[in-house]
Amino acid sequence: MNYTIKHDKATNIHYVTVSVKDHTVTFVDFGARIQEWIIPDKQGKKENILLSPDTPQEILTDTAQFGALVGPVAGRIKNGIWNHKQFEKNNGNHHLHGGSNGWWHQFWLFDVEVVEESITVHFMLKDTLTDYPGPIYVKNSYKVTSDSIEMTTSVHSDSHTIINPTNHIYFNLNGQAKKDITNHMLQIHSDKYLETDHESIPTGKLLEVDNSGYDFRKPRLLSHALKELSHGLDDAFLLQDNQPQIILSEPSNGRNISISSDRQAVVIFSTTGFEMNQSVSGKKMCSELGIAIETQELPDIVNHPNLGNIDLEKQQIKTWKTTYAFSVI
Numbered sequence: 001m002n003y004t005i006k007h008d009k010a011t012n013i014h015y016v017t018v019s020v021k022d023h024t025v026t027f028v029d030f031g032a033r034i035q036e037w038i039i040p041d042k043q044g045k046k047e048n049i050l051l052s053p054d055t056p057q058e059i060l061t062d063t064a065q066f067g068a069l070v071g072p073v074a075g076r077i078k079n080g081i082w083n084h085k086q087f088e089k090n091n092g093n094h095h096l097h098g099g100s101n102g103w104w105h106q107f108w109l110f111d112v113e114v115v116e117e118s119i120t121v122h123f124m125l126k127d128t129l130t131d132y133p134g135p136i137y138v139k140n141s142y143k144v145t146s147d148s149i150e151m152t153t154s155v156h157s158d159s160h161t162i163i164n165p166t167n168h169i170y171f172n173l174n175g176q177a178k179k180d181i182t183n184h185m186l187q188i189h190s191d192k193y194l195e196t197d198h199e200s201i202p203t204g205k206l207l208e209v210d211n212s213g214y215d216f217r218k219p220r221l222l223s224h225a226l227k228e229l230s231h232g233l234d235d236a237f238l239l240q241d242n243q244p245q246i247i248l249s250e251p252s253n254g255r256n257i258s259i260s261s262d263r264q265a266v267v268i269f270s271t272t273g274f275e276m277n278q279s280v281s282g283k284k285m286c287s288e289l290g291i292a293i294e295t296q297e298l299p300d301i302v303n304h305p306n307l308g309n310i311d312l313e314k315q316q317i318k319t320w321k322t323t324y325a326f327s328v329i
Contacts, residue, residue: 003112003119011056016112018119021146022046023326030059031068031104032123032140034149034169039326042254047175049255049326051280051290058278064168066280068104069123069140069153070097071165072132073310075236075267075299078201082162082302087131092199097168101129103138104168118145133159136312140165148325156317163318164297164310170271170280170290171257173250177281180288181270182223187247188216188266190237194298200234204304209237219247222270226288232272233291236265236299244325246293254328261322263295264308295322 006015015035017026024046026036036048051066053059062068073095080087080095088099097104108123120143127136136157143150155163172181192206193214209215213228214235226232239245244258246266259266269292276285283289298307312318 001114001117001119003114005112008056011060012107013056013059014110016110016121018121018144020119020144023147025142025144025149027121027123027142028059029108029110029123031065031106032108032125033059033067033069034142034167035059035067037149039255040328041175042328045175048281049171049173049175049257051170051172051177051285054279054282062278064276064278064285065097065104067167067169069165070168070294071103071138071163072098072127072130072136073162073164074098074166074168074294074296075164076201078300078303085133094199094201098130098132103127103130103165108140118143120144133157133161136161136163138165147327148323150321150323152319152321154317154319155312156315157312158314160314161312162302162310163312164301165320166267166294166296167322168292168294169324170292171248172281172290173248173253173255173257175253175255177283177289181291182226182288183250183252184222184291185219185249185251186216186222186225186268186291187219188237188268189240189242189245190266191217191240192238194236194238194265196235202236202298202300202304204307206238206307219249222291226270226272232288233268233270236267238265238298239263248291248293249329256327256329258325258327259293259295259322260325261295261320263320263322264297265295267294267296267299268292269294
């Protein structure tokens with residue numbers, strides 16, 4: 001069990017690499033990112049199972065939030081308006097992922113805590129760069145145990161504001177992105193998903209997954225599921241309490257990721273049709289090269305108070321936890 005810190009002077013990015021038992025995780029201070037996660041397959045071959053920008057410069061210019069902590073509010077806010085305040089419109093007529101200076105696009109302070117059987121990397125941010133009321137104080141901790149990454153996010157603010165963070169982690173269990181994710185199996189313990197319009201803005205209506213392409217209550221092969229969903233997945237599912245709520249696996253190599261969370265929902269993004277020049281894990285980013293699994297409260301909930309709320313009162317503290325556990329089957 002050990003850790004190392006590497007500093008890239010040209011970009012000022014720090015890489016914190018943690019090894020515990022059979023796996024190794026690398027974190028980055030720009031965006032409080034989970035940059036790489038190297039785990040074995042059933043043959044013992046260790047490979048990175050995330051989509052990871054290949055160079056420090058590509059981390060700085062990344063606009064797809066690969067592995068980054070997204071906030072203050074993940075997802076879209078319709079027309080960028082909350083409580084008569086106009087946020088930046090950085091996604092057409094709407095506000096997305098906290099704006100162009102969101103938490104994913106800021107440098108965080110960090111420290112490392114070593115205890116008997118785990119190593120925790122704590123990232124700290126005083127957010128004054130987004131146009132949200134604040135300042136907002138964030139502590140995002142990644143505890144690396146023998147078989148998991150436990151992410152705990154805690155926030156408070158000097159002003160009444162809104163908070164709905166997520167980690168924008170993209171998985172590809174083939175390792176090193178050598179194939180696309182259509183050979184993966186996905187299971188989600190959810191019987192409802194959030195309806196969206198043609199701009200991916202929620203209507204506020206929760207739909208039953210029964211008799212639809214959105215039914216992942218039993219494990220489904222993504223190649224089959226995505227044939228039913230012509231535009232792919234970029235959808236929020238209301239999570240049930242039974243944990244783990246989300247299971248992603250690649251049957252041929254035995255890699256399995258189980259995700260447990262106290263969050264209300266998860267957004268699944270299959271990257272269908274997502275093409276960009278950026279290089280990730282040695283490959284040019286292309287359609288269905290990865291699957292993003294983003295635990296959070298329901299998107300655009302500020303415009304649908306019947307679904308809950310993401311208000312953070314002045315000096316109120318909110319804390320959430322999501323655990324990513326790996327196994328080899």
